[in-house]
Amino acid sequence: MTLHEQYLLRCLQLAKLGEGNVAPNPMVGSVLVYDNRIIGEGYHQQYGQAHAEVNCINSVAKADMHLIPLSTIYVSLEPCAHFGKTPPCSDLIIKHGIKKVVVGCTDSFKQVDGKGIEKLRLSGADVTVGVLENYCRALNKKFFTFHEKKRPFVMLKWAETANRKIGTNTNNRLLISNNFSNRLVHQLRQQNAAILVGTNTALLDNPSLTNRLWYGKNPTRLVIDKDLTLPTHLQLFNQAERTIVFNYIKQEEREKLTYYKLNKEADLLEEILAACYQLNIQSLLVEGGTKTLQSFIDQDVWDEVVIITNNSLVVNNGVSAPILSHHVKAKQTVLLNDIITYFTNPNNSK
Ligand code: AOF
Ligand code: ZN
Numbered sequence: 001m002t003l004h005e006q007y008l009l010r011c012l013q014l015a016k017l018g019e020g021n022v023a024p025n026p027m028v029g030s031v032l033v034y035d036n037r038i039i040g041e042g043y044h045q046q047y048g049q050a051h052a053e054v055n056c057i058n059s060v061a062k063a064d065m066h067l068i069p070l071s072t073i074y075v076s077l078e079p080c081a082h083f084g085k086t087p088p089c090s091d092l093i094i095k096h097g098i099k100k101v102v103v104g105c106t107d108s109f110k111q112v113d114g115k116g117i118e119k120l121r122l123s124g125a126d127v128t129v130g131v132l133e134n135y136c137r138a139l140n141k142k143f144f145t146f147h148e149k150k151r152p153f154v155m156l157k158w159a160e161t162a163n164r165k166i167g168t169n170t171n172n173r174l175l176i177s178n179n180f181s182n183r184l185v186h187q188l189r190q191q192n193a194a195i196l197v198g199t200n201t202a203l204l205d206n207p208s209l210t211n212r213l214w215y216g217k218n219p220t221r222l223v224i225d226k227d228l229t230l231p232t233h234l235q236l237f238n239q240a241e242r243t244i245v246f247n248y249i250k251q252e253e254r255e256k257l258t259y260y261k262l263n264k265e266a267d268l269l270e271e272i273l274a275a276c277y278q279l280n281i282q283s284l285l286v287e288g289g290t291k292t293l294q295s296f297i298d299q300d301v302w303d304e305v306v307i308i309t310n311n312s313l314v315v316n317n318g319v320s321a322p323i324l325s326h327h328v329k330a331k332q333t334v335l336l337n338d339i340i341t342y343f344t345n346p347n348n349s350k
Contacts, residue, residue: 011076014043026140030056034071053089069097076104081115090116094123104136108147142283151273152284159308165318180335186213192285195219198292208235293322305343
């Protein structure tokens with residue numbers, strides 16, 4: 001591993017400390033190095049607050065401050081060029097007279113998108129771009145997918161029996177996953193900005209779609225209800241969290257309830273994903289049912305799939321699980337008796 005990579009790796013460690021607190025901003029870490037010694041460290045800690053570079057430069061001890069212009073700054077993401085909630089980090093670096101900058105990967109947010117690097121180079125700084133680039137991009141995969149594909153990062157999740165059923169043919173709710181994998185599901189809910197179900201799942205399962213078994217926030221709840229047939233006593237419509245109802249009838253905003261009217265002539269999923277982009281929903285967890293999940297697979301708008309398999313349960317005449325057409329098995333773990341398999345979409349990874 002080169003020295004650049006070692007310092008960038010430290011940036012990535014720092015960046016990860018912001019997990020759960022910075023979305024929809026990316027996690028970013030930064031270190032300042034003089035003569036092979038780290039004299040400053042920082043990361044983006046809280047959405048809306050100081051960026052990594054600011055915290056890094058501010059962390060330098062008084063006795064080391066004169067070394068700042070002679071140091072190299074490492075950042076896991078291109079320093080920003082825009083006035084957002086904070087002033088541009090590229091200007092800060094220039095102001096401190098730092099002449100050597102090492103960047104993990106470029107920022108595809110349209111207000112930055114190479115402009116930070118350009119500014120730095122124009123100031124006469126020596127800028128190296130693309131160190132541990134794949135790791136830097138993987139850390140913020142949701143952020144990059146959202147800005148580059150103009151749609152949220154899409155994760156599909158379902159639980160299936162040993163004979164690949166996800167439900168019964170009757171209206172009885174089928175409990176497939178155990179308490180341990182249920183906790184994982186709630187962690188996924190916490191990690192995604194929104195959660196989507198189709199009409200049948202909302203009606204038959206009556207899920208609340210909130211995060212009760214993990215720390216942190218609930219996702220925004222999204223439901224497809226084209227003709228507005230779902231009864232309002234469903235748990236989805238309780239006050240626990242905001243719910244957006246995608247439909248063909250009306251557009252209306254109430255406290256915690258939004259009716260979002262889609263164009264009937266257009267493709268349903270494209271419309272939903274475009275609405276998510278417009279609403280700044282950076283990641284989407286799709287929790288069912290088979291019809292909704294299968295439509296994401298068939299239209300190839302998914303990034304990851306998580307399947308929970310209960311191998312000791314067999315259901316006769318149940319509803320079949322979705323079928324993945326092409327995929328790469330990324331990881332498999334076991335939670336008590338449930339097998340958790342993660343797949344990634346080879347068409348969507350760059
Ligand atoms: C950096 N360093 O640590 C982060 C950056 O609304 P603002 O002002 O917080 O700006 C958010 C955007 O800034 C975000 O979309 C991304 O492009 C960039 N994030 N940039 O130089 C950082 N977190
Ligand atoms: Zn910045």
